[in-house]
Amino acid sequence: MAIDRINWDNLRLFLAVVRAQSAQEAARRMEVDHSTITRRLHRLEKELGAQLFERTPAGHLLTTAGQRLLEHVERMESSMVLVGEDIGGDSHMLTGHVRLGATEGFGSFFLAPHLSHFCDRHPGIQVELLIVPRFINLSQREADLAVNIERPQRSGQVSSKLTDYRLRLYASRSYLQGRPPIRQLQDLAAHRFFGYVEELVFSQELRYLTSIMPGAPMSLRSTSVVAQYNAVREGRGLAVLPCFMAAQCADLEPVLPHEVDVLRTFWLAAPADRRELARVRALWDYLRELVERNQPFLLGDAPGWQRV
Structure with a gap:
């Protein structure tokens, strides 16, 4: 699937899991069901055709594909933050x-x-x-x-x-x-x-x-x-x-x-x-x-x- 058709909300969930190091903790922080996180992560992996995490007892560990995606998504997140603050004037105030x-x-x-x-x-x-x-x-x-x-x-x-x-x-x-x-x-x-x-x-x-x-x-x-x-x-x-x-x-x-x-x-x-x-x-x-x-x-x- 083309990258421009991937749901940004799923990418946000991906970031949350990376930063929480587990789907369960990410679900708690975002106040959504654990099953919702799991389902949408599987959907994102299917859309990309790659496994993003190794599910282990210690938590969710990024695969090589997941690490590459993280670099792209963090740049996207940074750009969106700067656009919002620039348009709203906050970056200059x-x-x-x-x-x-x-x-x-x-x-x-x-x-x-x-x-x-x-x-x-x-x-x-x-x-x-x-x-x-x-x-x-x-x-x-x-x-x-x-x-x-x-x-x-x-x-x-x-x-x-x-x-x-x-x-x-x-x-x-x-x-x-x-x-x-x-x-x-x-x-x-x-x-x-x-x-x-x-x-x-x-x-x-x-x-x-x-x-x-x-x-x-x-x-x-x-x-x-x-x-x-x-x-x-x-x-x-x-x-x-x-x-x-x-x-x-x-x-x-x-x-x-x-x-x-x-x-x-x-x-x-x-x-x-x-x-x-x-x-x-x-x-x-x-x-x-x-x-x-x-x-x-x-x-x-x-x-x-x-x-x-």
């Missing part, structure tokens, strides 16, 4: 919703306090801040733009370096007062640490503790850097933390700051089509202005941030 994805520590400890000022500057824009300890999936439209700790490699995205930031080893004053002194790296063997659950680390960029001290004795592991930060504040151990987080607790002190000095990078990315929307460009430009003003703070060279 500073109004509407913008969803920003961010890593947990940066989103909670740095971005959240500043975004209210962005909203004051642009009262017609409503910002949704998506904070998760993983990568934001822009290709599945989880967000309009995202801050990640690795440079995105997918096509169809615009990305640029946002800022470098520094991490150091931290402990509370109460912990340091009651434990053996730490004067060199070898002294760390007498102390305990908080870090990530090794097999659940979502990026190699987070494996800094193993490079500093292989085999460091861990008393608590967590997928959350905020959990590690709160554990250190309780005075029960040490952890490698971003300076922009640790600076917000007066009781935390850097340990061996010259020996333990980790530099990492945040990257800003957006789908190419969403990047052209005025409200997305406004937030993109604000983030760049914000981090430029706060380079000393993000690098651990200033005690507090500056607003823009």
Whole structure:
């Protein structure tokens, strides 16, 4: 069957199943019967003459044909969104919703306090801040733009370096007062640490503790850097933390700051089509202005941030 005769509603259902990773979850999100989703997917596969999904106990997995279709349908969806917003004028106006994805520590400890000022500057824009300890999936439209700790490699995205930031080893004053002194790296063997659950680390960029001290004795592991930060504040151990987080607790002190000095990078990315929307460009430009003003703070060279 010719592509121009395929029902767009069936393609929308196909997208929903891809993003939900199961027909049952897609049906729940779209508030339709599961049987309706299944029936229309079969119809779409018959129209295209190709199997789009492997049905497995873990969910619906795209076949090679399904992956090719997804690329076409996402381009169609993007074009339709831009046409609607362009005709309605929204693509040129500073109004509407913008969803920003961010890593947990940066989103909670740095971005959240500043975004209210962005909203004051642009009262017609409503910002949704998506904070998760993983990568934001822009290709599945989880967000309009995202801050990640690795440079995105997918096509169809615009990305640029946002800022470098520094991490150091931290402990509370109460912990340091009651434990053996730490004067060199070898002294760390007498102390305990908080870090990530090794097999659940979502990026190699987070494996800094193993490079500093292989085999460091861990008393608590967590997928959350905020959990590690709160554990250190309780005075029960040490952890490698971003300076922009640790600076917000007066009781935390850097340990061996010259020996333990980790530099990492945040990257800003957006789908190419969403990047052209005025409200997305406004937030993109604000983030760049914000981090430029706060380079000393993000690098651990200033005690507090500056607003823009």
